[in-house]
Amino acid sequence: MGHYKHMIDVYFWPTGNGKKITIMLEECGLPYNVIPVNINKGDQSTPEYDAINPNNKMPAIIDRAPAGGGTPITVFESGAILQYLAEKSGRLLPGDTAGKYRVLQWVYWQVGGLGPMAGQAHHFLRYAPERIEYPMHRFRTEVTRLYKVMDKQLARNEYLAGDYSIADIAAWPWVVRHDWQGQDLNDTPNVKRWFETVGSRPAVQRGADVGKDLANFAAPMSDEDRKRLFNLRDEDLKQAVK
Numbered sequence: 294m295g296h297y298k299h300m301i302d303v304y305f306w307p308t309g310n311g312k313k314i315t316i317m318l319e320e321c322g323l324p325y326n327v328i329p330v331n332i333n334k335g336d337q338s339t340p341e342y343d344a345i346n347p348n349n350k351m352p353a354i355i356d357r358a359p360a361g362g363g364t365p366i367t368v369f370e371s372g373a374i375l376q377y378l379a380e381k382s383g384r385l386l387p388g389d390t391a392g393k394y395r396v397l398q399w400v401y402w403q404v405g406g407l408g409p410m411a412g413q414a415h416h417f418l419r420y421a422p423e424r425i426e427y428p429m430h431r432f433r434t435e436v437t438r439l440y441k442v443m444d445k446q447l448a449r450n451e452y453l454a455g456d457y458s459i460a461d462i463a464a465w466p467w468v469v470r471h472d473w474q475g476q477d478l479n480d481t482p483n484v485k486r487w488f489e490t491v492g493s494r495p496a497v498q499r500g501a502d503v504g505k506d507l508a509n510f511a512a513p514m515s516d517e518d519r520k521r522l523f524n525l526r527d528e529d530l531k532q533a534v535k
Contacts, residue, residue: 300358301325304342306332306351307504309408309466310371314352316462316500317375321382329507345369356381372404375459385458392455399446399453399460403467407443410435411467414474433475440471440481447483451490465491466501 301318305311305327318325330336330351337349346353346369353369360381368377376397379386387393414432417425443464446453453460468488471478478485491497 300356302328302355302357304328304330304345304351304353305504306330307507308332308351309411309470310350311352311504312466312469312501313371313463314354314374314378315503316466316497317378317385317459319496319500320462320494321378321384323378323382327503329504331507354378370404371408372400372463375400375463379459385462387456387458396454396458396460399458400463402442403460403463407436407439407464407467410439411470411474415470418475419473436474436476437480440476440484443487444481444483447487452487457491461487461491462497465497469501 301323303314303318303325305315306329315325315327330342332351336342337346337351342353343349345355345367348369350369352371352374353367354374354377356366356368356377359366366377368374376386386396410432413428414436417428417432421428443453452458453464465488468478468484478488492501
């Protein structure tokens with residue numbers, strides 16, 4: 294799969310943020326090439342990847358055939374990538390000012406709230422070497438609050454910003470792991486309805502399936518993997534086994 298056949302290189306690992314991008318690319322029908330960035334093994338910290346994403350996170354894209362031609366365009370941060378792909382394809386982001394910002398406010402809500410809070414819940418409820426009740430409660434209850442915000446919005450709208458948009462693509466992959474966040478979708482019936490509706494879309498299913506062969510989330514990480522991914526110290530790991 295060469296760069297010229299696939300206009301967009303996607304630096305990817307099958308997490309919520311990574312799957313936002315593959316789902317969007319499938320929805321838009323844009324050809325792409327997946328380049329794995331194994332975050333458990335430190336691929337995101339290599340000098341080669343640092344040149345693409347100075348924040349050393351995943352995902353990032355390189356569009357080798359940007360609109361209007363010219364040199365390739367590199368974009369990092371999942372929200373910026375979603376907006377870039379929407380504008381490139383003319384899909385899933387309204388062109389009028391009111392409609393555009395109706396969608397973007399929910400995209401930013403996800404990248405600034407739901408994603409980080411759910412990610413912290415994943416860490417403290419599932420991965421942290423020591424189970425500490427305060428952060429477990431703090432992030433589980435904050436995610437509950439955010440699900441209630443979604444539920445209230447979805448009681449009035451079929452999708453987060455009215456019509457199906459990049460706002461839904463931003464949020465849906467994070468709700469996939471609701472159980473990791475200590476959430477029961479039966480407590481937010483409008484979120485549950487939306488989650489099932491979005492999940493039934495063929496493009497969403499294709500995009501969510503990308504990378505199934507790359508990571509086995511059921512497999513335990515080694516101590517070295519944990520230290521690398523979570524910036525742990527040796528004493529943090531020792532504390533966990535006391």
